[in-house]
Amino acid sequence: MHETIASETGDQTIDLVLDTINKLKQAIVFANTKRSAEKTAEDIAKAIGKQRSLSEKETKEYEELSEKALNTLSTPTKQCKRLAFCLKKGIAFHHAGLVHKQKEIIEDSFRKGLIKTICATPTLSFGLDLPAYRAIMKDLRRFGHRGLDWIPTLEYLQMAGRAGRPKYDITGQAIAIASTEPIKDEIYERYVKGEPEEVYSKLAVEPVLRTYLLSLIAAGFVKDKKQIIDFFSKTFWAFQYKDMTKLTSIIEKMLKLLKDYRFITSTEEENEFQSAADMFNHEYKATPIGKRVAELYIDPYTANHIIQALKASEKKEISELSFLQMIASTLEMRPLLRVRKKEYEDIEEALVKYSDSMLQEEPSMYDEEYVEFLNSVKTALFFKDWINEIDEEAILEKYSIRPGETRIKLNLADWLFYCSTEFARMIKKKDILKELTKLRLRLKHGAKEELLPLLKLKGIGRVRARKLFSNRIKTIRDVKRSDPLKLSQIVGKKTAIKIKEQVGQKVEIASPLKRKGQKGLKV
DNA sequence: GGACGGTGAAACTTCAGGTTGCCTC
DNA sequence: GAAGTTTCACCGTCC
Numbered sequence: 001m002h003e004t005i006a007s008e009t010g011d012q013t014i015d016l017v018l019d020t021i022n023k024l025k026q027a028i029v030f031a032n033t034k035r036s037a038e039k040t041a042e043d044i045a046k047a048i049g050k051q052r053s054l055s056e057k058e059t060k061e062y063e064e065l066s067e068k069a070l071n072t073l074s075t076p077t078k079q080c081k082r083l084a085f086c087l088k089k090g091i092a093f094h095h096a097g098l099v100h101k102q103k104e105i106i107e108d109s110f111r112k113g114l115i116k117t118i119c120a121t122p123t124l125s126f127g128l129d130l131p132a133y134r135a136i137m138k139d140l141r142r143f144g145h146r147g148l149d150w151i152p153t154l155e156y157l158q159m160a161g162r163a164g165r166p167k168y169d170i171t172g173q174a175i176a177i178a179s180t181e182p183i184k185d186e187i188y189e190r191y192v193k194g195e196p197e198e199v200y201s202k203l204a205v206e207p208v209l210r211t212y213l214l215s216l217i218a219a220g221f222v223k224d225k226k227q228i229i230d231f232f233s234k235t236f237w238a239f240q241y242k243d244m245t246k247l248t249s250i251i252e253k254m255l256k257l258l259k260d261y262r263f264i265t266s267t268e269e270e271n272e273f274q275s276a277a278d279m280f281n282h283e284y285k286a287t288p289i290g291k292r293v294a295e296l297y298i299d300p301y302t303a304n305h306i307i308q309a310l311k312a313s314e315k316k317e318i319s320e321l322s323f324l325q326m327i328a329s330t331l332e333m334r335p336l337l338r339v340r341k342k343e344y345e346d347i348e349e350a351l352v353k354y355s356d357s358m359l360q361e362e363p364s365m366y367d368e369e370y371v372e373f374l375n376s377v378k379t380a381l382f383f384k385d386w387i388n389e390i391d392e393e394a395i396l397e398k399y400s401i402r403p404g405e406t407r408i409k410l411n412l413a414d415w416l417f418y419c420s421t422e423f424a425r426m427i428k429k430k431d432i433l434k435e436l437t438k439l440r441l442r443l444k445h446g447a448k449e450e451l452l453p454l455l456k457l458k459g460i461g462r463v464r465a466r467k468l469f470s471n472r473i474k475t476i477r478d479v480k481r482s483d484p485l486k487l488s489q490i491v492g493k494k495t496a497i498k499i500k501e502q503v504g505q506k507v508e509i510a511s512p513l514k515r516k517g518q519k520g521l522k523v
Numbered sequence: 524g525g526a527c528g529g530t531g532a533a534a535c536t537t538c539a540g541g542t543t544g545c546c547t548c
Numbered sequence: 549g550a551a552g553t554t555t556c557a558c559c560g561t562c563c
Contacts, residue, residue: 032538032539033537033538033539034538034539035537035538036538095539095540096539096540096541121539121540122539122540123539123540123541126540142538142539143537143538143539144538148538151539155539211543295544296543296544297542297543297544298543298544332543338537340536340537341535341536400537405541408540408541411541412541412542414544415542415543415544418544418545419543419544421547422544422545437547437548440547441547441548452548453548455548456548
């Protein structure tokens, strides 16, 4: 089927979107980077501004959406402002850099038909069920190991699958934009005619394998090497590759690793003299700490990394950065924030400052790992800024990490700190345990230690806690003692009543706005 | 003469996604 | 590989 789209802007993607909107239908544009998704959305919003005027009703609805998106964070970031700008025209962008709340707003209003177009990265094609009349794929190549690579056919199918809303439309259109004739042919061969590639078992990936292996042993599902091999030979991995030799050698390597970490023991340690046949029958058992590692479902490699760091911390001068860097240098935290050329000196300077408090040995400058080590220091510095109440806009500027990505990292850090506290408890390091718990709480709220007492209250986050603190309400006791009216001027009436309730006081507060002559409060 | 500013070409930089656990104040 | 950003050489202008 051929259809000619009016060329209004000279940009195929924008023309397609405008055409879709004129047909009173919705489109999703898939871009290959976050930046491109944002830019496309912005360009479309601008083009709409020129091409057509919105009805009063639309304008009002879009204003509301825009306001909501702008004010999801305590201080709007550049990203928030950009999104707000697009939303005013009924356009949105959607990627992992957005905070959950913003994504929700966008998804909901797209479902309602309010938002006409979403420009997204592949996030939107996985899991989420957001159908549109048109799925427009701007570029089917993405940056990979060797420059621009074609994305997997499976991913193309996922994106194309967004086209067509069964309830509303009889048809849907999946459109791939080709910049040149050869690219058009390639797209046709590769995706339209091509078969989706086989999904291969993730068990092949070593971190997953060792985690899985440890939990099998810890749960007592497998006892000796024969059972282990039997088990894995029935997995998808073995089924797919029909090659047990490679898998066996990986398993053997993993068993040795787990033993070195003291997460498992085997009977072979008990008898020194044994025949080769015996070795096959040795029983493996998880140690108490190995059991905990398995229960937490954390990669044993990471668990060992943390335990070693905790042990090393005894002989070190602990700084605010010590445990943050410990967390930042785990595999789970990857990909880390990358040290850019311009920052290189700054990070090294910070490293010199904190080098005595680093819990892991610093790799040599000429080592390959050195770059990754610097990255972990940068990531740790980012966490440090966060717990020192630097706001998200400043963090975005300084580290170029968007709010949504910040949340993901914080969530990971929280989980890793939880695991760390568990390990600290098991290796009986009480003082460290206290330090870790404190850090975890600070990370959760993004606040300095002095605010922790106030943060226990529901409805009080880093911003309100700081306001209270600078008005000399520093503890729960201060909250109890404080004048309800003053409290309501700092955090608002509703919150004031709520927190007074939490400290066991029932108060009624007259609307503070009606009273005149109140002295200004420090905020 | 030199400080300043505008211009454009060259060099450099960056590039998708996001689960596991617990209840502690 | 491509788009965006920074750097830098170059030139003209003004004081």
